[in-house]
Amino acid sequence: MDPRSSTQDVHRCDLCKTAIAQSYCDFCHVNLCKPCLREHISDEYETHKIVRFQDRKSTLIYPKCKLHTPKTCELQCKNCDNIFVCSSCTASEQHRGHIFVEVLEVYEAKKEVIEKDAEKLQNLISPKYEEIALELDNQITNLDGGYEKLTSEISNQGEQWHREIDIIINKMKTEIGEIKEKYKDLLQKHFEEIKQIQCLIDKTLLDMSEIKKSREVTPTIEYSSKIREFSKLPYKVKVPLATFIPHLIDREQLESLFGQMTPLSSATEESVWSINQPNTSVRELLDKPELVATIKTGYGSVLNVTCLNEDKIWTSGLTKEMKCFNINGSLHQTNTIKSGELPRDLAIDSYGNLLYIDDTLNTVNKIKNGQTNKLIRVKIWVPVNVCVTSADNLLVTMYRNFIAQSKVVRYSGSSEKQTIQFDDESKPLYSENKEMKYISENRNHDICVADCRASAVVVVNQDGKLRWRYTGHLAVANIKTFKPFGITTDSQSRILTADRNNNCIHILDQNGQFLRHIDNCLNDPWGLCVDNNDNLFVCECYNGNVKKIKYSK
Incomplete structure (x- = not known):
C-alpha cells in the first residue's frame, strides 16, 4: 500500500505530490513545499495568501469590492446600511463624512453571538424540547393502559346489572373510545409539532456549526439569531383521564344512574413551558x-x-x-x-x-x-x-x-x-x-x-x-x-x-x-x-x- 495514500501519512505538496508541505495558500487551499512555492505564486503574488502549514485556514476571506477590483472590503459604512466598502470607497464623494466600522470587529462580535446562541440552543432550549417530547411520548404510551383500566371498571359494574342495560354499557364504551381517540390525536399532533421544531433546532445548530467553522465573512455577519423564535416554548399539554362514578341499581333510572364519566367535555389541561423559569430553578429575592x-x-x-x-x-x-x-x-x-x-x-x-x-x-x-x-x-x-x-x-x-x-x-x-x-x-x-x-x-x-x-x-x-x-x-x-x-x-x-x-x-x-x-x-x-x-x-x-x-x- 502506498504510504502517501494512508490516513496516517504526513501532508504532501499538492503540486509535486511527493515533498512534505511546509506552507499553505489560504486563498487557493493548496498545500505547498518550498520548491513549489515560487511556481504557485508566479502569476500574481497579491492573489495568494501564503502562511505556515500549521497556520492554514486562519485567514479571513473578505468580500471583494464591486467598484474597485481587486481590492477587498475591510470596512462597513454605518451611514449606508452597513454596506461593505474598501479603502478607495471611503475616500470617494459618495461616502464623504460617513462613519466606518472595521469588518473584523463586526465579524468577531457576531462570532461571539453565534457561540452564545449555539450554546443556549444546545444546552438550554434543545434539552427543554427533548423534555417536552419525552413527556408527550410517555402520555401517549400510558394512554391505552389508563383507558383499558377505565373500560374494565365499567365492564365490572355492568356484569352486576341485568341484561336490559347492556345497551347502556355499549353506549358508554363507545363514548370512552371516542374520548380516547380524540385525546390521543391531540397528543400525537402536539408530539409531531414538537418533533418538527426539534428538527428545525438541529438544523439551526448544524448551520451554526458550519458558520463557526467558516471563514466567510458575509454569512457570519448576515447571521440572524433565532433564539427569540425558539425561546417561545409551546403550551404544555396534559390530557386528564376521565373517571367512572358508579351508582346503586335503580331500574327506573337505568341510564342516568348507571354512572357517568368525568370530564366528558373537558378541554386539555394547559400550562406554559418556560425556558427562563425551569422547574428546577427558582430565583429568590436578595436580602439586599x-x-x-x-x-x-x-x-x-x-x-x-x-x-x-x-x-x-x-x-x-x-x-x-x-x-x-x-x-x-x-x-x-x-x-x-x-x-x-x-x-x-x-x-x-x-x-x-x-x-x-x-x-x-x-x-x-x-x-x-x-x-x-x-x-x-x-x-x-x-x-x-x-x-x-x-x-x-x-x-x-x-x-x-x-x-x-x-x-x-x-x-x-x-x-x-x-x-x-x-x-x-x-x-x-x-x-x-x-x-x-x-x-x-x-x-x-x-x-x-x-x-x-x-x-x-x-x-x-x-x-x-x-x-x-x-x-x-x-x-x-x-x-x-x-x-x-x-x-x-x-x-x-x-x-x-x-x-x-x-x-x-x-x-x-x-x-x-x-x-x-x-x-x-x-x-x-x-x-x-x-x-x-x-x-x-x-x-x-x-x-x-x-x-x-x-x-x-
Whole structure:
C-alpha cells in the first residue's frame, strides 16, 4: 500500500505530490513545499495568501469590492446600511463624512453571538424540547393502559346489572373510545409539532456549526439569531383521564344512574413551558439588592427603557430621539421619530424590532432594518403605553379626548381583538385621564397596569376580569401616597412597579401580595424593564440615568 495514500501519512505538496508541505495558500487551499512555492505564486503574488502549514485556514476571506477590483472590503459604512466598502470607497464623494466600522470587529462580535446562541440552543432550549417530547411520548404510551383500566371498571359494574342495560354499557364504551381517540390525536399532533421544531433546532445548530467553522465573512455577519423564535416554548399539554362514578341499581333510572364519566367535555389541561423559569430553578429575592451599573443616557429626562437582549437596552426621553445603549453605557444606535415629536412609550417585539407610540399621530409604529412602518392607527382614542405579549400580540393603554375614558386594547397585528374597560359592575377599571398607564403581561397571562392617577396597580386576567388592585404598603419607608409609574414582570411571575413618590420599587407576587421594596438611592424612578436574567433597569426621570439592579439570586 502506498504510504502517501494512508490516513496516517504526513501532508504532501499538492503540486509535486511527493515533498512534505511546509506552507499553505489560504486563498487557493493548496498545500505547498518550498520548491513549489515560487511556481504557485508566479502569476500574481497579491492573489495568494501564503502562511505556515500549521497556520492554514486562519485567514479571513473578505468580500471583494464591486467598484474597485481587486481590492477587498475591510470596512462597513454605518451611514449606508452597513454596506461593505474598501479603502478607495471611503475616500470617494459618495461616502464623504460617513462613519466606518472595521469588518473584523463586526465579524468577531457576531462570532461571539453565534457561540452564545449555539450554546443556549444546545444546552438550554434543545434539552427543554427533548423534555417536552419525552413527556408527550410517555402520555401517549400510558394512554391505552389508563383507558383499558377505565373500560374494565365499567365492564365490572355492568356484569352486576341485568341484561336490559347492556345497551347502556355499549353506549358508554363507545363514548370512552371516542374520548380516547380524540385525546390521543391531540397528543400525537402536539408530539409531531414538537418533533418538527426539534428538527428545525438541529438544523439551526448544524448551520451554526458550519458558520463557526467558516471563514466567510458575509454569512457570519448576515447571521440572524433565532433564539427569540425558539425561546417561545409551546403550551404544555396534559390530557386528564376521565373517571367512572358508579351508582346503586335503580331500574327506573337505568341510564342516568348507571354512572357517568368525568370530564366528558373537558378541554386539555394547559400550562406554559418556560425556558427562563425551569422547574428546577427558582430565583429568590436578595436580602439586599445590588446596584450593578449606571448608564448615563444624555437625556434631560429619561422616561422609558426596554431590553433588546441581554447586552443592549433602548431608551427614550423628552426628545425625538430613541437611543440604544450597550450595557457598558456606550451608545450603540440612535433612531429619530419621523414626525419629530416625542416617543410616548417603547417596546421590543419577539423579532427584536423596536416599537414606539407616536401620540401626535395616534399610531403605534415599528422600526425594522432602519425603516419605520405604521402598525396601528387609532381614531378618536389616543395610545399611551404599549407592551408585547408572549403570543406576540400588543396590549395598548389609551384614553379618549374630551370624554374622560381609559381602556386597554389587545391587537393581533393591526386587528383589534379585545377591549378591557369595565368590571363586572360596569364600573371603569382604570382612572379616566390621559396620564401614563404603563402596562405589562405576567407569565400567567394576567394584564398589569400601573394607574398613577388612581394610586393603584390594576390586574385583570387574560379575559379582562378584575383579579385584584394594589394600593401600596406601609413597609415603604417614606409612607407617602403610592404613585406607580413603570411596571414590569419577571421570570417568577413577580410584578415590579416604580413608586415615584417614595423613590422605590415595590415587588409583588402574582396575587398582589407585597414582598419587599428596592430603594438603592433611586431618584424619581419612572420606566422599568427586566432582562432574561431578571436584572432590573430603572429610569431615573430627571437626572437622565438608567440604573441596572440585581435583586434576585
